[in-house]
Amino acid sequence: MLKRLILAAVMVATAGSVHAAGKAAEVENIQFPFDGIFGRFDQAQLQRGLQVYTEICSGCHGLQYVAFRTLTDPQGPGLTEEQLGAYLENFEIYDETIEDFRPAGPADHYPQSLVENAPDLSLMAKARGVYHDGLGFTKLYNGIGGPEYIAQLLQSYTEEIQEQGGAVFYQNKTYPGEWIAMGQPLWGDDVLYTDGTEATIQQQSEDVAAFLMWTAEPGLMARKQWGLIFVGLLGLLSVLLYLTNKKIWRDVKYAK
Numbered sequence: 001m002l003k004r005l006i007l008a009a010v011m012v013a014t015a016g017s018v019h020a021a022g023k024a025a026e027v028e029n030i031q032f033p034f035d036g037i038f039g040r041f042d043q044a045q046l047q048r049g050l051q052v053y054t055e056i057c058s059g060c061h062g063l064q065y066v067a068f069r070t071l072t073d074p075q076g077p078g079l080t081e082e083q084l085g086a087y088l089e090n091f092e093i094y095d096e097t098i099e100d101f102r103p104a105g106p107a108d109h110y111p112q113s114l115v116e117n118a119p120d121l122s123l124m125a126k127a128r129g130v131y132h133d134g135l136g137f138t139k140l141y142n143g144i145g146g147p148e149y150i151a152q153l154l155q156s157y158t159e160e161i162q163e164q165g166g167a168v169f170y171q172n173k174t175y176p177g178e179w180i181a182m183g184q185p186l187w188g189d190d191v192l193y194t195d196g197t198e199a200t201i202q203q204q205s206e207d208v209a210a211f212l213m214w215t216a217e218p219g220l221m222a223r224k225q226w227g228l229i230f231v232g233l234l235g236l237l238s239v240l241l242y243l244t245n246k247k248i249w250r251d252v253k254y255a256k
Contacts, residue, residue, distance in 0.1 A: 025152075025173055027149050027152050027174070028148065028152065029142050029145075029148060030147070030151060030206060030209075032143065032147055032148075032206070032209075032210055032213070033045065033210075034143070034210070034213065034220060034221075035143045036142075036143075037224065038224075039143075039224070040075075040221060041075060041076065041210070041214055041220070042210070043076075043077065043078045044195060045206075045207050045210045045211075046076060046077040046078075046210060046211050046214055047077050047078070047079070047194075047195075048193055048195065048197060048203075048204075048207040048211075049207040049208045049209070049211025049212070049214075050071065050077050051191055051194065051207075052186075052190070052191055052204050052207055052208040052211070053121075053208055053212075054087075054090065055190070055191050056185055056186065056190055056191065056204075057121065057208065058110075059115075060113060060115045060118040060182075061113050061115075061118050061119065061120065062110055062111060062112040062113035062118075062120045062122075063109075063110035063120065063121055063122045063215055064109055064110055064111070064112045064120050065120070065122035065215075066109060066110050066122055066215050067106075067107065067108065067109050068084065068087075068088060068091075068104060068105070068108055068109070068110070069084070069106040069107060071087070072084055072106075073218060075218075076214050077211075084106060088103065088105065088106070091103075091104035091108075091110070091111065092104060092111075093105075093108045093111060117181075121212055121215065122215050122216065123215075123216045124146070124150065124212055125144075125146035125147050125150060125209065125212040125213040125215070125216040125217075126144060126146055126216040127146065127216075128145075128150060129145050129146040129149075143213075146212075146213065146216070147206075147209040147210060147212065148209070149174070150205070150208070151202075151205040151206045151208075151209040152174045152205075153172060153174045153175060154186050154201070154204075154208070154209075155186075155201055155202060155205050156172045156173040156174035156175070157170060157171070157172050157184040158172070158173065164179075167181065168181075168183075169181055170182070170183050170184060186201045186204050186205060187201065188200050188204075190204060191204065
């Protein structure tokens with residue numbers, strides 16, 4: 001957990017340096033199923049997001065802090081053991097002990113990206129959190145804004161292209177400065193969803209954004225559940241203290 005917090009802090013700091021290059025567009029809120037106090041991850045959406053990541057994003061971006069076995073988490077994508085076994089057939093892991101590649105196993109993590117300067121996406125949804133207010137009410141009801149930023153970014157490409165210093169940049173209305181080195185990854189119908197959902201750009205971007213929120217904070221549901229339990233216990237304790245206080249001071253209060 002400490003390692004995740006440190007990595008998130010580093011990525012947030014990096015995000016701040018990128019934002020300094022230009023002002024990002026305002027990010028509109030999306031009502032994700034996991035938002036709010038009682039929000040929960042939609043398992044079907046996470047599985048669709050996993051499919052989008054695997055077929056579209058994994059060619060450039062890694063998830064090096066995510067273990068394959070966590071894909072069976074019932075509060076996450078909830079893959080069966082058979083589904084996980086079939087999924088692992090898509091990956092090979094370089095094993096330093098044998099100095100060669102081998103088939104991936106449940107205990108392995110996703111491989112790192114082989115594309116230079118392509119950021120790892122494990123914690124990206126938290127690193128790109130854009131909702132900030134002093135009291136935290138926005139985050140309480142709408143989340144941190146990271147998934148919204150990712151989903152909107154994937155939908156904000158125009159057809160404009162420019163070249164600077166031998167590098168090609170693509171115009172994106174959400175990205176700070178509006179010019180990004182990553183070309184448009186989603187075009188609509190990029191994947192064939194196994195559940196029959198229509199694969200529009202909006203649908204794919206929201207699904208993969210939800211999946212990246214889960215990779216960034218797989219314990220989100222447990223944290224909410226424990227939070228509600230503690231709030232309930234504090235409420236019960238407050239009532240008991242109030243009744244105890246009344247009983248202790250009753251004779252003094254009504255003394256003649």
